[in-house]
Amino acid sequence: MAKVLIIGAGGVGGVVAHKCAQARDVFDDVLLVSRTLSRCEKLQREIAEVQGREIRIGQVDADDVAATTRLLERERPAVVINVALPYQDLPIMDACLAAGVDYLDTANYEPPDVAKFEYKWQWAYRERFRERGIMAVLGSGFDPGVTNVYCAHAQKHLFDSIRHVDILDCNGGSHGKAFATNFNPEINIREITARGRYWERGEWKETDPLSVSAVFDYPGVGERKSFLLYHEELESLALNLRGLERIRFWMTFGEAYLKHLEVLGNVGMTRIDPVLYEGHPVVPIKFLKELLPDPSSLAAGYTGKTSIGCLIEGVKDGKPRKVFIYNICDHAACYREVRAQAVSYTTGVPAVTGAVMMVTGQWPKQPGVWNMEELDPDPFLADVARRGLPWVVEERAVAGS
Numbered sequence: 001m002a003k004v005l006i007i008g009a010g011g012v013g014g015v016v017a018h019k020c021a022q023a024r025d026v027f028d029d030v031l032l033v034s035r036t037l038s039r040c041e042k043l044q045r046e047i048a049e050v051q052g053r054e055i056r057i058g059q060v061d062a063d064d065v066a067a068t069t070r071l072l073e074r075e076r077p078a079v080v081i082n083v084a085l086p087y088q089d090l091p092i093m094d095a096c097l098a099a100g101v102d103y104l105d106t107a108n109y110e111p112p113d114v115a116k117f118e119y120k121w122q123w124a125y126r127e128r129f130r131e132r133g134i135m136a137v138l139g140s141g142f143d144p145g146v147t148n149v150y151c152a153h154a155q156k157h158l159f160d161s162i163r164h165v166d167i168l169d170c171n172g173g174s175h176g177k178a179f180a181t182n183f184n185p186e187i188n189i190r191e192i193t194a195r196g197r198y199w200e201r202g203e204w205k206e207t208d209p210l211s212v213s214a215v216f217d218y219p220g221v222g223e224r225k226s227f228l229l230y231h232e233e234l235e236s237l238a239l240n241l242r243g244l245e246r247i248r249f250w251m252t253f254g255e256a257y258l259k260h261l262e263v264l265g266n267v268g269m270t271r272i273d274p275v276l277y278e279g280h281p282v283v284p285i286k287f288l289k290e291l292l293p294d295p296s297s298l299a300a301g302y303t304g305k306t307s308i309g310c311l312i313e314g315v316k317d318g319k320p321r322k323v324f325i326y327n328i329c330d331h332a333a334c335y336r337e338v339r340a341q342a343v344s345y346t347t348g349v350p351a352v353t354g355a356v357m358m359v360t361g362q363w364p365k366q367p368g369v370w371n372m373e374e375l376d377p378d379p380f381l382a383d384v385a386r387r388g389l390p391w392v393v394e395e396r397a398v399a400g401s
């Protein structure tokens with residue numbers, strides 16, 4: 001039995017706390033901390049009511065490395081699940097190094113003043129984590145996360161070599177709001193308004209934001225227009241998949257969402273640099289975040305499904321093969337189980353599975369910093385399916401065969 005410390009009490013943090021509370025056979029002590037204590041108090045009450053279990057809560061500003069280190073030294077958890085924002089990744093990793101505690105997150109570090117996410121900052125911790133004898137697992141959400149593990153499964157069991165991967169992410173649900181984002185608005189809008197990027201034959205190719213689209217047929221949802229984006233798992237998968245020639249990421253957006261985003265961009269509301277307003281510096285995107293619905297508030301009444309997977313083409317036993325490995329997740333079912341919508345659920349459940357892998361030794365402890373596809377996909381996929389995210393492998397026709 002293990003103690004888990006969850007940092008961040010937003011949409012994803014709520015799911016992680018509910019699911020850790022459900023995992024009575026693994027976690028005998030669940031501690032949820034965040035910057036704003038009232039959010040932890042609300043989740044504590046909700047978890048007592050829905051899961052019938054008391055979790056402990058606390059307050060910490062995770063940008064303060066010394067404060068987080070003191071918390072870790074006092075509590076000595078088996079693992080920290082970081083579901084605060086990407087800005088907190090490095091300070092929390094520093095605290096884990098100081099206290100000697102294993103670490104897991106769902107999104108890679110971004111500097112607040114540059115809309116650019118790359119693994120280089122977190123990969124730079126590899127040697128220090130190895131020397132300290134502790135393990136960090138990066139990106140254990142859905143994408144990144146489960147999508148990396150689907151690729152690892154394909155590499156281990158389904159293909160001799162993989163040529164093409166297209167990661168397809170569809171939210172076919174409806175929350176009834178004119179404009180809202182399904183996870184932290186600031187992080188979400190920074191990601192979507194960035195230039196597109198994909199990897200082909202050893203080179204990164206750039207596209208204008210949202211300028212490349214294609215229609216894909218998503219199981220459980222149907223055909224949807226999807227836009228090419230840069231997404232962080234492309235960086236590690238391009239390195240870790242043998243024989244890979246091309247990897248891209250696609251996400252669906254509705255017309256109304258894109259129109260709002262265009263207008264907000266045109267008037268400067270998505271800017272990440274401070275502007276002076278009546279003598280006070282204001283970062284427009286941070287102000288916009290305060291006006292938009294909190295992602296966790298979208299859960300009640302959300303209908304429809306997410307459908308996310310990896311379309312993988314390659315060679316098996318000398319013959320071309322193409323498969324789609326995917327999960328379908330229903331917003332309303334997530335709400336009934338953990339009071340969350342499916343985007344938070346599909347991120348939070350894999351974070352808990354990753355932590356379970358670490359504390360139960362199903363991923364034997366390997367000091368260092370790891371991306372998901374570097375670890376054994378088999379126990380992870382069995383656990384994540386049991387915990388609420390079953391997966392399907394569908395054979396697809398190969399063009400020309």
Ligand code: NDP
Pocket residue numbers: 007008009010011012013033034035036039060061062063083084085086088106107139140141142143144145182183184185187295296343346347
């Ligand atoms: P929210 O904005 O809903 O929640 C973030 C939480 O982190 C809030 O409770 C916030 O506290 C807390 N927080 C922020 N700064 C600090 C700090 N300095 N110290 C302590 N706590 C802090 O975001 P989501 O729950 O939607 O997303 C959480 C993470 O999950 C993000 O990193 C996001 O990028 C990632 N994600 C990953 C996905 C994947 O598939 N891999 C998909 C979706 C999200 P406060 O209430 O005070 O603001």
